[in-house]
Amino acid sequence: MATPEEIEALMARVALGDRAAFQSLYATTSAKLFGICLRVLSSRAEAEDALQEVFVKIWRNAGRYRVNGLSPMTWLITVARNHAIDRVRARRAENADLDVVNQMPDEAPGPETSAIQSSERARLIDCLDELPDGRARAVRLAYLQGETYADLAARFDVPLNTMRTWLRRSLLTLRECLSR
Amino acid sequence: MSGETDPEDDRVLAGEYALGLLSPEEARAFEERMSAEPALRELYAGWAEDLAALTDDVEEVAPPADMPARIETALFGAAPRRSLWQRLGLTWIIPGAVLASLLTFFVVSNDLLVLDGDVPPLRAEIAAQDDSLRVLAAYDADDGALRVTRDAGAAAPGRALELWLIAGQGAPVSLGVLPEARDGVLQVAPELAEKLPGATLAISDEPPGGSPTGAPTGDVLATGQVPSQGA
Structure with missing residues (x-):
């Protein structure tokens, strides 16, 4: 994982529309953000769609992460997490009858993690x-x-x-x- | 919860907001307050930082190999023909339409909160033909700031670089002298900002402090096109 300073520098360049920097940012952060999407959505296909949308948001909003005073990595994590949560909630609303909630795996992290x-x-x-x-x-x-x-x-x-x-x-x- | 400003309550409220536990109405009210109250923003940021640690033990998983291509297509349209399209700045127009369609889906989202403001920035690359001077510029309507980064090249010794806006057939209007530092911010007056979409930006060689006449006096070193809408 890149240092916070490196991520911050990449974000600053992405904010200016630098596509090479966007690719580097993707290379350094996508596995983490995809992991988060997968954890929240428990579905590979949905997590893939979510990740794609998350990076579209990152491209568009990279210049704004400072507005709320978040560190760059926290901003990226928060964008991914919030977007995945939106999706999971939309799905729950659609499947209200199926009681998806209770089928979710539990969150206790294993010792190895x-x-x-x-x-x-x-x-x-x-x-x-x-x-x-x-x-x-x-x-x-x-x-x-x-x-x-x-x-x-x-x-x-x-x-x-x-x-x-x-x-x-x-x-x-x-x-x-x-x-x- | 009804408009109290008890500091203890705000700490909890910011946590509920960060967790996404507030109703849409409560969340909106919180955001409105947050945009006016730096202290509240700080409380939220504190929660966001702390809670992000809950993802530390989430396993990293490599996304599928075609994901970068999917993202590029969503943003820039299919198969970019780089040189021509990029030089014309047209790559930026297509994504606008794609994004507009995606956005109707996104807006449900509680993370506009994170993103604050939803006018996409206008971005342009102002470059010399041989790339001896290259400046990236991004205009954010939320704060009226044009952020510039000089990627390549510099002013000649004892000279300055001045940035000009050319809208349609109009005469160039100065947006200001580029800072000597690589990065800087030029504040754009609203009446000028209106003219940015679709305009041409140009950089000219000028005496220190900029053109004394209000029009470019030196060589035009670099030009670039502003897209007609942000992406």
């Missing part, structure tokens, strides 16, 4: 671990599967407002932990 330990990640994981049972999982399900309050309430079998209160409280705890 924890090899890549960035300090950022370690901090987030530590803070998630401080949450009461189930709450950390709800945060992961929202982020990586696009589950809504309604989905989560159904999954954890609690009333919607209870779910909302739980999660909001968890976010506050998480924020305090992360800011420590």
Whole structure:
């Protein structure tokens, strides 16, 4: 993986319409972003379509990542994640009867994957671990599967407002932990 | 949730927004506030950075080999005939139409939030025929800024490079002197910006500080075409 500075330099050139830089950016980031699309969508064909659309967005918006103060890699991840989430939600809306939600694989990462330990990640994981049972999982399900309050309430079998209160409280705890 | 500005609440609200848990109406209201409140933007950015760490253990998977071609086709149309099409700047016109059709699908998306603004930038390459001078320019209507990067070449010693806008049969209008640094931003007045789509951009050799007459006085070193719409 390229350094953040390299990615930032590529993004700056993509913003100016440099197609060679766009190809380099694709070469350095597409496997990561495709992995995210696959994780969210659990379908290769859909993940491929999503990835294509994500790079179209990246081309068009590369100049704007600074607007919200995100680092370049976070911006790329967020664009891919949000786009995949939109797709998965659209699919769920279409297949509401099929109860796709409950067929989603669970998110517990295997031990072999924890090899890549960035300090950022370690901090987030530590803070998630401080949450009461189930709450950390709800945060992961929202982020990586696009589950809504309604989905989560159904999954954890609690009333919607209870779910909302739980999660909001968890976010506050998480924020305090992360800011420590 | 109804318009409170309790800082503790905002921290949670920004997290809910980053996770995509807000209703479309709530999300829109949040975005509106975010565009006016830097502190809120910072809260959101903090969440986005922290939550992105949840993808650290997502396995990387190489996309199919034809993916770059698919993306290129979606953006630039089929089989670009590089030299001619690129020089004419026509590659930029086709994608506009393709994108417009894709966009109706995209807009459902909560990540316009990330992208803030939806007028695609106008981009042009202003180059000498022998590429001895090459400048990339991108105009973003959201902030009225024309971002320029000098890719190749430079002003002659003791001289300056000035950028001109030529719309249709009109006389060249100065967009400003290019910075000595490689990268820079020229602010474009709205009445000039209106004329950018489809216009020609040119760079001329001028005395320091730019043309004293308001019209190009030195050689035109490079030209380029602005597409008629952004992509």
